Amino acid sequence: xxxxxxxxxxxxxxxxxxxxxxxxxxxxxxxxxxxxxxxxxxxxxxxxxxxxxxxxxxxxxxxxxxxxxxxxxxxxxxxxxxxxxxxxxxxxxxxxxxxxxxxxxxxxxxxxxxxxxxxxxxxxxxxxxxxx
Amino acid sequence: xxxxxxxxxxxxxxxxxxxxxxxxxxxxxxxxxxxxxxxxxxxxxxxxxxxxxxxxxxxxxxxxxxxxxxxxxxxxxxxxxxxxxxxxxxxxxxxxxxxxxxxxx
Numbered sequence: 001x002x003x004x005x006x007x008x009x010x011x012x013x014x015x016x017x018x019x020x021x022x023x024x025x026x027x028x029x030x031x032x033x034x035x036x037x038x039x040x041x042x043x044x045x046x047x048x049x050x051x052x053x054x055x056x057x058x059x060x061x062x063x064x065x066x067x068x069x070x071x072x073x074x075x076x077x078x079x080x081x082x083x084x085x086x087x088x089x090x091x092x093x094x095x096x097x098x099x100x101x102x103x104x105x106x107x108x109x110x111x112x113x114x115x116x117x118x119x120x121x122x123x124x125x126x127x128x129x130x131x132x
Numbered sequence: 133x134x135x136x137x138x139x140x141x142x143x144x145x146x147x148x149x150x151x152x153x154x155x156x157x158x159x160x161x162x163x164x165x166x167x168x169x170x171x172x173x174x175x176x177x178x179x180x181x182x183x184x185x186x187x188x189x190x191x192x193x194x195x196x197x198x199x200x201x202x203x204x205x206x207x208x209x210x211x212x213x214x215x216x217x218x219x220x221x222x223x224x225x226x227x228x229x230x231x232x233x234x235x236x237x
Contacts, residue, residue: 118190
């Protein structure tokens with residue numbers, strides 16, 4: 001069981017998918033805060049928010065989004081320095097992984113895994129046990 | 133009565149409450165796809181179809197997933213007349229989903 005408040009950031013351009021994934025995590029973690037963003041730009045605003053008490057313990061990131069897609073988001077994070085960087089943990093969630101994207105993803109040390117959509121309750125349990 | 137929404141992905145009351153959000157989104161996505169397709173912005177139309185496919189997968193709507201995949205293939209192969217016919221089929225399917233969603237308590 002996880003005792004301290006866990007913070008998870010879900011990034012997907014579909015509100016419906018964010019809500020579904022949020023439900024899966026809330027079913028498996030007590031005392032969790034779920035934040036959602038529709039694109040990389042919104043996600044950065046959350047991560048860079050100076051008023052935030054705690055940065056996300058885990059980020060689930062869709063690859064294909066309008067307005068700053070997954071790769072652009074990762075490239076930006078990789079290019080800047082911030083104290084949280086070594087603790088950043090991003091899991092990609094995508095419908096497909098073409099070889100070029102897969103190669104690009106390998107360049108980012110803070111991406112721990114990629115999963116093919118749709119996320120299932122079983123996968124969420126595995127994510128929690130291995131990452132949180 | 134058979135419904136696209138009676139599927140293993142939507143196996144809880146909480147998840148079924150998300151159906152109106154899903155339907156609203158795919159309706160918007162359909163409009164965006166149609167506008168892009170009709171203005172020959174095939175790159176954007178593929179992006180929108182990809183989004184529809186992802187939503188369909190997450191909500192277990194196999195018919196919609198298959199239709200999106202079919203259209204993705206047709207547009208990539210530039211079989212645009214065929215794609216136009218399948219666009220009509222996609223519209224009918226999304227209308228059907230919208231009607232079904234209204235019957236869900």
